[in-house]
Amino acid sequence: MSSEPVAVLWFHVTSVSPLSPIQLGIALGFLIPPVLVPNVEDMDKLTYHISIMFFMTAGVATALFILVVLVFKEKPPYPPSRAQALIQSQPAEEYSYVQSILRLLRNANFVLLIVTYGLNTGCFYSLSTLLNRMVIHHYPDEEVNAGRIGLTIVLSGMAGALISGLWLDRTKTYKQTTLVVYIMSLVGMVVYTFTLNLGHLWVVFVTAGVLGFFMTGYLPLGFEFAAELTYPESEGTSSGLLNVSAQIFGIAFTISQGQIIDHFGTKAGNLFLCSFLFLGSIMTGN
Structure with a gap:
């Protein structure tokens, strides 16, 4: 489960971006496993290191x-937004989660956002899942740096999310900002695709950082835009639908890109993602 649907029930939607902890968790997920599980040939040692990582993960999850x-x-003592105040003021029997979903699905602009958000976030999930594999293919024995590249993507994305959130607070240009960030995600993905195999690891760090700034930075923009499009519906409901879309596209893209990489190489797999980011950019502009 993503943290954003919970966060929007506790904080005003414009505060969700910098407060969301999920991106920090992803960053640690990139950094820690390559350090805990080194690339060794001895299967007993490999099993030992993997077990340590799993026990640590289980310990943290249990503590949480x-x-x-x-x-x-x-719930918080005071509603964080007008939508939440309206929902909490209604008798429980008058609010229907199913009816809320049906009303949202009749909102054409929100349905379009569901698809475009799913395309962008699905590309990010696929890229993140297969990043280690792609980096190792072009830069053997660089498992730790592959994790650092993933860390770079997420940290730069956190900066992008913060800047985008501050920009939205000042300008309220939701569609324009979302479109610009979406197009820049496409540009970043194209540049990353054609520089991954140049043989210079520092180039990958730079291009991945730029890509992460816009692609990861786009994620919380979708929740803020959704809240604007669907008021007075609950932000938790709209965020949940966005997450469903992201998970569906993420699974489909990860499986598809993995198969393309197996048969045609990493460039073809990344171009596959570029094509859907291009489609999403066109849909966002309409």
Whole structure:
């Protein structure tokens, strides 16, 4: 489950971007596993290192579960937004989650956002999942640097999300900002695609950082844009639908890109993602 649907129930939608912890978790996911699990031929040593990583993950997850059970409250003392205030003021029997979803699906602009958000985020999920494989293919024995490249993507994306959020607070240009960031994600993906095999690892760091600034920075923009398009519906409902779209496209793109890389190479796999980012850019502009 993503943290954004929970965050929008606690914080105003314009504050969700910099507060969302999911990007930090992804960043640690890129950085820590290559350090804990080195590339060794001895299967016993490899199994030992993997078990340590799994036990650490289980320990952190268990601690978080205990904290949620003991500390986490159902809702904040005051509604974080007008939409949440309206929902909380209604009797429970008058609010229907199913009806809310049906109303959102009849909103043509929001449905378009669901698709374009899914395309962009699905590309990000696929790129993130297959990043280590692509980097190692062109730069053997660089597992740790592959993790650092992933860390660079997410950290630059966090900066992009913060800057985009501040820009939206000042200008309220939701569609224009979303379109610009979407197009720059496409440009960044094209540049990354054609520079990955140049043989210079520092180039990959730079291009991946630029790509992450816009692609990862786009993710929270979708939630803010959705809140504007769907008011007075709950931001949690619209965010949930965006996440469903992202997961569906992410699974499809990861499987498809993996198969393309197997048969045609990394460039063809990345061009596959570029084609869908191009489609998403056109749809966002309409």
